[in-house]
Amino acid sequence: MRTLKYAILGLLSREDMTGYDIAKIFNAELANFWNAKHSQIYPELKRLTEEGLVTFHVVVAGDVLEKKMYSISERGRKELHTWLIKDELLEPTPKDKFRLRAYFGDQMDTQDLCQLVESQLRQRRLKLEFLSQRLSEYVKVPKAGTDRFGDYILLEGAVMREETYIAWLEKVQGYLLV
Amino acid sequence: MRTLKYAILGLLSREDMTGYDIAKIFNAELANFWNAKHSQIYPELKRLTEEGLVTFHVVVAGDVLEKKMYSISERGRKELHTWLIKDELLEPTPKDKFRLRAYFGDQMDTQDLCQLVESQLRQRRLKLEFLSQRLSEYVKVPKAGTDRFGDYILLEGAVMREETYIAWLEKVQGYLLV
DNA sequence: AGCCTCATGTAAAATGTTACATGATTGA
DNA sequence: TCAATCATGTAACATTTTACATGAGGCT
Numbered sequence: 001m002r003t004l005k006y007a008i009l010g011l012l013s014r015e016d017m018t019g020y021d022i023a024k025i026f027n028a029e030l031a032n033f034w035n036a037k038h039s040q041i042y043p044e045l046k047r048l049t050e051e052g053l054v055t056f057h058v059v060v061a062g063d064v065l066e067k068k069m070y071s072i073s074e075r076g077r078k079e080l081h082t083w084l085i086k087d088e089l090l091e092p093t094p095k096d097k098f099r100l101r102a103y104f105g106d107q108m109d110t111q112d113l114c115q116l117v118e119s120q121l122r123q124r125r126l127k128l129e130f131l132s133q134r135l136s137e138y139v140k141v142p143k144a145g146t147d148r149f150g151d152y153i154l155l156e157g158a159v160m161r162e163e164t165y166i167a168w169l170e171k172v173q174g175y176l177l178v
Numbered sequence: 179m180r181t182l183k184y185a186i187l188g189l190l191s192r193e194d195m196t197g198y199d200i201a202k203i204f205n206a207e208l209a210n211f212w213n214a215k216h217s218q219i220y221p222e223l224k225r226l227t228e229e230g231l232v233t234f235h236v237v238v239a240g241d242v243l244e245k246k247m248y249s250i251s252e253r254g255r256k257e258l259h260t261w262l263i264k265d266e267l268l269e270p271t272p273k274d275k276f277r278l279r280a281y282f283g284d285q286m287d288t289q290d291l292c293q294l295v296e297s298q299l300r301q302r303r304l305k306l307e308f309l310s311q312r313l314s315e316y317v318k319v320p321k322a323g324t325d326r327f328g329d330y331i332l333l334e335g336a337v338m339r340e341e342t343y344i345a346w347l348e349k350v351q352g353y354l355l356v
Numbered sequence: 357a358g359c360c361t362c363a364t365g366t367a368a369a370a371t372g373t374t375a376c377a378t379g380a381t382t383g384a
Numbered sequence: 385t386c387a388a389t390c391a392t393g394t395a396a397c398a399t400t401t402t403a404c405a406t407g408a409g410g411c412t
Contacts, residue, residue: 003275004371010282020391033277035270040372042393065380067391077285084279085290090301092213094272097181099211099335101262103328104188107255110322112263123268144288144354150281153353157277157346164342168335175331176322182399198363218400220365243408245363 004044005053007034009080012054012072014147019045019068029151032131032158045070053079102172114176121169128162135159182222183231185212187258190232190250192325197223197246207329210309210336223248231257280350292354299347306340313337 007030011022022045023038036044045068048054053076056068072080098120105113135155142148185208189200200223201216214222223246226232231254234246250258276298283291313333320326 001370003273003278007278010278010285013282013285018391019393023391030281032271033274033281035273037373038392039374039394046393061390062381065391080282081285084282084286085294087294087297088275090298090305091275093210093336094274095181095213096211096272097266097269099332100181100185100188103208103211103332104191104258104262105328105331106323106325107188107191107259108262113322116263116265119265120268127268141353144291144356145284147284149353150283153283153346153350154277154281156349158271160342160346161339164338168331168338171334172331175319175327178322179398196363197365201363215401216364217366217402224365239362240409243363 003034004036004040005048006080006083007036008041008044008048009053009072009076010084012070013077013080016069016071018070029154032154048076052076110176114173117169117173117176121166121173124162124166124169128159128166131155131159131162181212182214182218183226184258184261185214186219186222186226187231187250187254188262190248191255191258194247194249196248207332210332226254230254288354292351295347295351295354299344299351302340302344302347306337306344309333309337309340 007026008022011017011025011030017025019038019042023036023041026035026037026041045054045056049056049070052073054070054072056070059067059069061067098116101116102113135152138152138155142152185204186200189195189203189208195203197216197220201214201219204213204215204219223232223234227234227248230251232248232250234248237245237247239245276294279294280291313330316330316333320330
């Protein structure tokens with residue numbers, strides 16, 4: 001499957017960057033639907049280079065520090081495209097530890113469960129606030145076919161998802177309080 | 179973290195069952211928030227037995243076929259409870275291949291992206307129909323503190339999540355059609 | 357007889373996380 | 385000078401998936 005491969009190729013299709021840059025993006029915008037640690041990214045970049053899907057040239061920053069600036073190759077762009085348009089069956093629903101806990105809620109006191117729900121709500125409301133803030137920075141929906149459009153719809157999706165998770169938690173809270 | 183361990187202990191806290199039964203549940207109810215293949219479940223059951231958290235006795239079905247019927251031990255129940263009430267920080271957002279593809283949508287023709295969205299919609303509407311059907315079988319919300327309550331709220335959460343995913347896809351579709 | 361489901365396992369490979377390791381650059 | 389960030393990598397471990405392997409039971 002090698003999805004990380006395509007995630008990296010996709011980022012490099014937008015602009016040249018270093019492994020460090022890629023790692024940063026995985027912990028920022030992309031964090032809403034993909035992520036990877038640098039310990040996974042550097043070996044993958046090496047492999048992509050060997051496969052001729054990306055190239056790099058060394059840039060010297062300051063006096064000594066060498067960075068590898070990666071670019072996607074024509075072949076890389078082609079492989080990315082092939083993957084992008086490939087229609088796939090729905091993935092299994094992702095795992096969710098909190099839902100798992102909630103499922104076994106009858107094994108704890110209602111009070112304990114209430115506290116867990118309360119804690120989730122606090123955390124998720126913060127996250128939603130942050131995402132909403134970012135979304136509100138767009139004055140209008142970017143034109144389809146631009147990379148800004150991708151940014152926008154994914155952010156919108158993340159906001160909607162978070163709102164729904166919160167709505168569900170509130171509903172559960174309601175059942176517990178009665 | 180060994181979440182699989184607690185998923186299994188949780189199931190066994192409800193009733194005794196075999197590894198095969200556990201695997202079936204991971205592909206049914208639990209599939210909305212957890213899953214595992216039998217190749218992961220059998221070794222984990224072995225380990226839990228060694229750790230004294232579960233026990234089993236052999237049941238003979240038919241003439242020869244031996245099944246291992248597992249039960250949770252007192253210690254297992256205690257460990258499960260400790261894990262259940264442990265409050266944790268939000269996990270990183272789960273990965274989503276379709277969202278990743280959509281994020282790089284500017285690398286394909288709008289038509290291709292439209293088709294992917296259309297395909298997702300078809301699949302997710304089917305899934306939602308199935309989940310809604312199951313939810314509608316509950317005439318009322320089960321009482322908190324029962325295992326039926328866990329079943330119910332998780333199913334409700336799954337329906338809400340699916341509805342939101344579909345609403346997002348329709349929104350994206352709307353942007354693309356303009 | 358043949359097919360599907362029940363039932364249990366192991367092996368190998370892929371993927372992902374945590375820890376180890378090192379050193380430069382930038383700004384306060 | 386000190387701390388945070390930039391920058392790149394490897395090693396060990398944990399988790400997960402896919403494939404291999406076997407055989408019984410139930411039904412038509």
